[in-house]
Amino acid sequence: MSINIFGQKADLTIENNITTLIKKMTLEEKIGQLSQPVLDEHTKEVGEKIAAGEVGSFCSFNKRHYTPSERNRLQKIAVEKSRLGIPILFTYDVIHGFSTIYPISLGLSASWDLDLAKDVASMAAKEARYYGIDMTFSPMVDVSRDPRWGRISECYGEDVLLNAAFGKATVLGYQGDDLSSHENIGSCVKHFVGYGLSMGGRDKQFTEISKNTLLNTYLPPFKSAVDAGAVSVMTAFNDISGVPASANRFTMQEVLKEQWGFDGFTLSDWDAVLELKNHGISGNDKESAEKAINAGLDMEMRSDTFKNLITSVKVGKVKIAVIDEAVRRVLRIKYRLGLFDNPYIDDKKSDKVQLTQANRELARKAGAESMVLLKNNGILPLSKNMRRLIVEGPFVNSKDMLGWWIGNADDNNVVTVEEGIRNKTDSKLEIIHGSLARNYDKTVLICLGESGGNFGESNCITDVTIPKSQIELVKEAKAKGKKVVVVIFNGRPWVLTPIMDYADAILIAWHPGTEAGNAVADVLFGDVNPSGKLTCSFPKTNGQIPVFYSDRISGRPRENKYKNIDANPLFEFGFGLSYTSFKYSNLKLSSNTLGKERTITVSVDVTNTGKREGKEIVQLYIHDKVASITRPKKELVKFSKLTIKAGATQTVTFKISASDFEFYNLDNKYTTEAGAYDLWVGGSSDCELSLKFTLED
C-alpha cells in the first residue's frame, strides 16, 4: 500500500497491473470498459459483445433473465474469449433487500438504528453476491422534502445528518471488511446530486440549487458514503441550476474527485448521458459523450453514446489521458472486488443463502423497529386474549408490502397482516372480515395504504392525502361506535388530517418487506413496543409542501404562515409515540462556552414514566444564532436510541465539539463561526428543553 495524492490508500501492485493493462488496450477496448449495457434476454448478441471487449459492466443482472450459472458462463466469455480477459462487473438494484426484503429506506430510517441498517445491508449483500451481483446501486442519499416526489421512499428522509449516517452505515454493511469476499458487494451511492429537490416534486425535473446549498445540504450525505468507501457514485438525472448532473464538472471533478479524493468510478444513471441532448446542452450523442466524460463521468449506463468517443479522441475533443483515467478507475474497482483473481461465483451455493430463517428474522425486526405510532388513545397494544377482531381495508390480506424496488423477491413469500395476527394468536382469536355493520365487536383493525407501484421512480402525485375511500372506511367504523385502529402501508408522508378525529390509533408501517404481517402483529400485540420516529414531516395539507423542520428563519417569522393554517406540519420530524411515555429533565452543559479545540458535554435525564420498558430516540438540535449566512432554525447534530425500564431514569450524555457546527459560510469555506448558539434536547424536533452556549473564536 502507499498513499496517493488524495491521501487514500492505493495498492501499488494493483496500480501497476492497471498501467500494464491500459498499455495493451486499444481505444475500442478502453471504451468497452466504460460501457454498462443492460443485460436482457438477448444472450447470443451479448456473448459476441463480451468477446469483442465491448462490455465493462452489466446493468440489471437478475433472476428474470439469468441464473448464477449463466453469470459464470457470461463471465467465462469475458475471461477466456475476449482479447485481454478483463472480467465483467455485474450490477443490480439491491435497494432494501434481494430475496429477503426489508423495509423501504424511508421506513428503515425511522428506526434511527444505524447498526440495524448495517446488518440489513450486509444480509442483502450476501444474498446478492452469491447470486452473482458484484455491485448494487444503493444507498440513495438524496435529501428530500417533497412527499409528492415518489422517490422520497428511497432516501432516509428530510435531514442531512440522517442521510449521511444511514448512507455510511449502509455502505459499510454492503462492503464489509473485504470487498473481494463473496459475502460482500460494492456500493454505488446515488443520485449525485440534488435530485431530491426535483422542482414541484416532479421526477427528473430540473433543480435550482445555489452552490452554498449544494455544499451544506445536498453534498454532505455523499461525502459520508464516499468516506465510508463506496466504490462508485451514480450521477443523477437532474439539471443543477443549468448544468445537468451527468455533465457537471464542478460536482464530479472538482468536489468528488479532487476535493474528496474519491478514487472509485462515476456511473451515469440510466440513459442520463443520452438525455443530455434532451436537456439541450448538446446537439448530438457525440457531444453528449464528450461533455460527460470531460466533466468527470467514467461509465455510461444503458445508452451507448460513449462509442462516439473513439472519434472524439481522434479529433482531439477528448484527451486520451481522460479516457485512461476513467478506465483506471473502473479497473481499480474490479481489482478491489477481487474479480481478476476470482471472476466466478460458487453457483451451487446461491440457493442456500437466500431467504434464510436468519434473514427473515432480521426483516421482521427491521419492520417492527421502523414502524411509527402517531396516535394512540390507549387502544394499543391489543390483548392476545381478545376473542374477536374485525379486520377491514385493502391491505389486510395484501402481499403488496415490498415497496417499489423488490430485488429478486417473490411476493408469495410475504407474510400478510392477517397471517401475522394468526401466527401470534393461534386459533383463539376469531378474525371477522368486513363486518363493520355488526355490532358485537368493539375493535376494528383497518389496514390502509398505497401500492408499491404508487411511489418510487416516476410515481409522483399532486395529492398525498389519504385516499377518499380509505377515509370513508375509518369514518364508517367510527360511526358504528367501534374502536378504530388504523395501520398504514405508505411509501411517503401522507396527509392524515381527515382521519385524525376518527382513528383511535394510527400506526405507520411503511412497506415493511417480506415479514410485514409478523412485524405488524409484533407491534399491535405489544411484543415490540414501537419506538420509530418520523424522519420526514407529515404535512397538515398538500398546500404546506414542502414542510420540513430545518427551514430558515425569515425577517418576519410570524408572517411565514398561511391565512387558513399555521406553518407547522401535522406530525413533525422526529415524532413518534411508544406504549410508554418519557419525560425529559435536567438539561445541563458542562460549560457555557466552547473553544474551537475542546468538547463540552450535554447531559439530560430521560425518565420512563409509563408502565413498560421502552426505547426512546433522544435528539439534540442546535441553531447558530448569528452567522455570515442565515442558518437552519434547528439542525439535528446528535441522537441516541436507548432502552429504559419502566419507572427508571437514564442520564444521556452527548459530547459536542466545534466540528459538529462546521458549515460552508458566505465564502463557501468549511468552517465554524464564533458566536451564540441555541441547543435543544428532546424526543422530537419540537422539543422544549433548551440552553444557550457560546462558541469562542
Ligand code: BGC
Ligand atoms: C434509476 C436508478 C437505478 C437505475 C438502474 C434508474 O432509472 O434512477 O436509481 O439504479 O435506473 O436500474
